[in-house]
Structures are given as structure tokens and as C-alpha cells.
Amino acid sequence: AQSVTQPDIHITVSEGASLELRCNYSYGATPYLFWYVQSPGQGLQLLLKYFSGDTLVQGIKGFEAEFKRSQSSFNLRKPSVHWSDAAEYFCAVAPAGNNRKLIWGLGTSLAVNP
Amino acid sequence: GAGVSQSPSNKVTEKGKDVELRCDPISGHTALYWYRQSLGQGLEFLIYFQGNSAPDKSGLPSDRFSAERTGGSVSTLTIQRTQQEDSAVYLCASSNTGWETQYFGPGTRLLVL
Numbered sequence: 001a002q003s004v005t006q007p008d009i010h011i012t013v014s015e016g017a018s019l020e021l022r023c024n025y026s027y028g029a030t031p032y033l034f035w036y037v038q039s040p041g042q043g044l045q046l047l048l049k050y051f052s053g054d055t056l057v058q059g060i061k062g063f064e065a066e067f068k069r070s071q072s073s074f075n076l077r078k079p080s081v082h083w084s085d086a087a088e089y090f091c092a093v094a095p096a097g098n099n100r101k102l103i104w105g106l107g108t109s110l111a112v113n114p
Numbered sequence: 115g116a117g118v119s120q121s122p123s124n125k126v127t128e129k130g131k132d133v134e135l136r137c138d139p140i141s142g143h144t145a146l147y148w149y150r151q152s153l154g155q156g157l158e159f160l161i162y163f164q165g166n167s168a169p170d171k172s173g174l175p176s177d178r179f180s181a182e183r184t185g186g187s188v189s190t191l192t193i194q195r196t197q198q199e200d201s202a203v204y205l206c207a208s209s210n211t212g213w214e215t216q217y218f219g220p221g222t223r224l225l226v227l
Contacts, residue, residue, distance in 0.1 A: 036218075043118070044205065044218035090157065100145070101170060102216070104157040 002027050004093050006105035013081050014113045021076040021108050023091030031093040033074040034102065035065055039087040047089075050074060051096075061085070086112045116140065118219035120206050126225045127196055135191045135222045139208030146189050147209075147216060148181060152202040160204075163189060196226045 005024045013019055025031065033050040048059025055067040065076045074091060091105040119138045127133050139146050148160040159173040163183045174180070178197075183189040193200055203223050207216040 041220075043220045044207075046215050046217075049215065092157075100147070100162050101159050101172075102149075102157075103159070106154075106156040 002093070002095075002103055004091055004103050004105040006089075006091055006108050008108045009106070010109045010111070012111040012113060015083050016080050019076075019078045019081045019085070019110070021089050021091075021110070023074045023076065023105060025072050025074065025091075025093045027072070027093060027095070029096055030067075030069060031096050033065075033067060034092040034094070035059065035063070035074070035076045036090045036092060037061075037087050038090065038107075042087075044090070047076070081110075081112055083112045083114060086110055118206055118208050118217055120204075120219040120222050122222060123220065124223045124225075126227065128227055129198060130195055132192065132194045133196055133224065135193075135204050135224070137189045137191070137206030137208075137219060139187060139189070139206070140217055141187075143208035143210055143217075144186065145209045145216075146183060147207040148189070148191050149205040149207065150175075150202045151205055151221070155202075157205065160191070193224075196224075198226050200224060201226045 003026045007022050035047040036044045037047050038044045047063045048057045050057045050067045057065050063078050067074050088107045088109050090107045092102040094102050121136045146163040150158045161181050162170045165186050166183050178194045181191045203221040205221045207218045209216045
């Protein structure tokens with residue numbers, strides 16, 4: 001069955017430290033890949049997406065993600081975390097050519113220590 | 115411009131009652147989606163609208179759940195005879211077409227007592 005796995009339920013980092021959030025998917029073909037962020041009291045916001053082409057994708061708020069086909073992974077990274085990055089992060093996938101039905105990971109909760 | 119709005123923001127109801135949740139998409143967006151976010155379950159796709167028609171209802175959990183969209187704009191998700199397991203945050207999203215980025219509303223938090 002198609003699935004998305006975010007292995008880390010909760011991560012704590014210090015402000016200014018680097019961050020990597022993991023996402024693995026199980027799909028027959030390369031799907032569309034997304035990272036969303038959900039801050040307390042806020043709606044889900046798209047950070048970045050990968051459809052095709054360059055496997056390193058730049059997003060908003062200084063985030064980037066790298067698609068690795070051989071590992072079926074789409075990990076999210078940020079070189080230097082800010083306290084305002086504390087939030088829930090969700091990886092989602094959709095069948096290639098169809099963004100209509102997103103399949104979601106369970107999310108990773110990020111806490112940032114001052 | 116205005117984003118996706120949902121109402122009410124919170125709803126407390128008694129088991130067995132019917133509830134209606136409303137979603138106002140971004141103006142001009144033709145596609146509209148409903149998701150449910152439960153503790154420990156992540157986000158589940160419920161239904162997708164293109165215009166006023168729903169090509170994909172595969173995520174609706176039971177026949178107690180229904181949704182409609184009128185005028186290619188506002189959508190209502192109705193849950194009949196609510197059960198405690200229906201307690202969740204119900205999220206609505208819209209996109210310009212079925213292929214573009216989905217923009218999410220703040221959600222309606224439903225608590226069934």
C-alpha cells in the first residue's frame with residue numbers, strides 16, 4: 001500500500017543548529033512530494049514541493065529538501081533553525097500527475113531551545 | 115487576498131446530533147478538498163471537489179458523512195448522528211486546479227461528547 005513515513009515523532013534542536021527531518025515514501029513510481037508546516041493556531045502552509053527536475057528543492061523560510069530516488073526519501077533541511085520554526089512538519093505525497101489526493105505522514109513535532 | 119476560511123472554528127456537540135461544517139475557498143479556486151486530522155492518525159483525505167462535482171469521495175468514513183459544494187464556491191461537510199470517534203479537526207483546502215498547490219484553512223475543531 002502507498003504510505004508515507006516520518007520516523008521522528010518529536011525532535012528538539014537548539015536555536016542556530018542545523019535541522020534535518022526525514023521522510024520516506026512507498027510508491028510504485030516517483031510521486032509528487034510536499035512538505036507542509038503547521039504552526040500553533042495556524043493553518044497548514046506549503047514549504048516546498050518536488051514534481052520533477054532538480055532533486056534539490058528550495059522553499060520558503062530558508063528550508064530545502066532533497067529527493068533521493070534510490071532511498072525513496074525526501075528529507076527536509078535547514079542550516080540554522082530559528083525559534084519561530086517550532087511547529088509540526090508534515091511530509092505528503094501524491095501520485096505523479098495528480099495532486100488531488102495527498103497521502104500524509106504522521107508529522108514531526110519540532111521544538112527549538114533558546 | 116483572503117485565504118481559505120472555515121466556520122465554526124470550534125464545535126462541541128452531543129453524540130447523535132448532526133453537525134455542519136463550512137468552508138469558503140479562495141476566490142476563483144476550482145478545486146476544494148476536505149481532510150480530517152485526528153490525534154495519532156495524521157491527516158486523512160475525505161473528499162475532493164472539482165467545481166460542484168465530487169470525482170473522489172473515497173475517503174468519507176461512512177454514510178453518515180456527506181459533503182456538497184454549490185456555485186463552485188462554498189462547501190459544507192455534514193456529519194449525521196455524530197459519534198465520539200468523529201472528534202477531530204476538519205481541514206478544508208482549495209487549489210486553482212486539481213494540479214496546483216493546495217491552500218489550507220485554519221480548520222474546525224469538532225468535539226463530540
